[in-house]
Amino acid sequence: MKKFAVILAGCGVFDGAEIHEATMTLYAIMKNGGIYDIFAPNINQHHVINHITGEEMPENRNVLVESARIARGKINDLNVFKASEYDAIIFPGGFGVAKNFSDFAFKGANQTVNQQIEQVIKEMAALKKPIGALCISPAIVAKVLEGVEITIGQDKGTADAIEAMGANHIKSMHGEVVIDTKYKVVTTPCYMLDANILHIADGANNLVKAIFKLFE
């Protein structure tokens, strides 16, 4: 049975992991016959956003503790992750990826990726194990894996930043996946497009299916 690691960046689209993408990723893994463990880094969120007003709240929240909400408490500190124990890894999206795992949301192509996240991606790539990334997450993978081919959908500004990092951006629509066979990186746009929850379920499922094909 194929074992996936799912890496969360908090709990909520504007400062953490996008909840529908995270949930649909877990669902797609099990629906396609896999199992999963969930991880998050034990770091502070960049900030806390009121998801109604979009304004910053005067609070501090921890990425691991908030991610545990999506994981129903069954979560591991990313510092115990071992690439040797997993067949594939998936990063759901959400601004938390671009704010907590990196500063891509603020610095674009000049981003610095969190060292732990960078190491996890490099370890999986070195072992030729598939890496899935939804929504904005491919932009972080693009910084770590030189010249990788990915998609974040249609957004020109984000695509330009990705190409400025030396990666290759392919435009995509709802549910479509882009597969880099060299790095075994699979990406899909999800909420980087003006999507609904059916598109997210479709994108997550197609991404997981594509990863299963890479196992063959």
Added chain:
Amino acid sequence: MKKFAVILAGCGVFDGAEIHEATMTLYAIMKNGGIYDIFAPNINQHHVINHITGEEMPENRNVLVESARIARGKINDLNVFKASEYDAIIFPGGFGVAKNFSDFAFKGANQTVNQQIEQVIKEMAALKKPIGALCISPAIVAKVLEGVEITIGQDKGTADAIEAMGANHIKSMHGEVVIDTKYKVVTTPCYMLDANILHIADGANNLVKAIFKLFE
């Protein structure tokens, strides 16, 4: 096109809405051809739970603001809800329902239901419009609608409390729904059983399908 109202109790199984149940409810509504609006009451959470340790955190969070994380910001204060504008209403589960919408988690059959929640349930029932409730939510409906027939799965303590309120409890397993045709109340156990995310998707989908049959 049938229009659903989904009522959330926060964001996270131990102090708010259960995230997988909420997400799978939204997914099931759209998959079966419906549309939805999301609501939550503008009240403080009973408390904030660290979802890793299970311990209370010294914080205050608002049910409407935290629910907005699941809703991606597209949420309404429950005080603007009009039963006349919706064909059906659904309450996903999570301890937040039994802590924020009521004090069932602490007082069992002697619970007091939040007045706004009680009113919404009564208004929908008066209009003979379907009410869906997942996981622990049926225990709140049981207090409001006298003699309603519901399920919360297999838990004897909870079932006893439900029967002590004058409701009729039917045991159920993964994905099964109990339909009270008099009140048009549809319930399913979800994480009140030792379930995985496939069971949750199944339960939410079967509940929504049963509601669509009640429209016929």
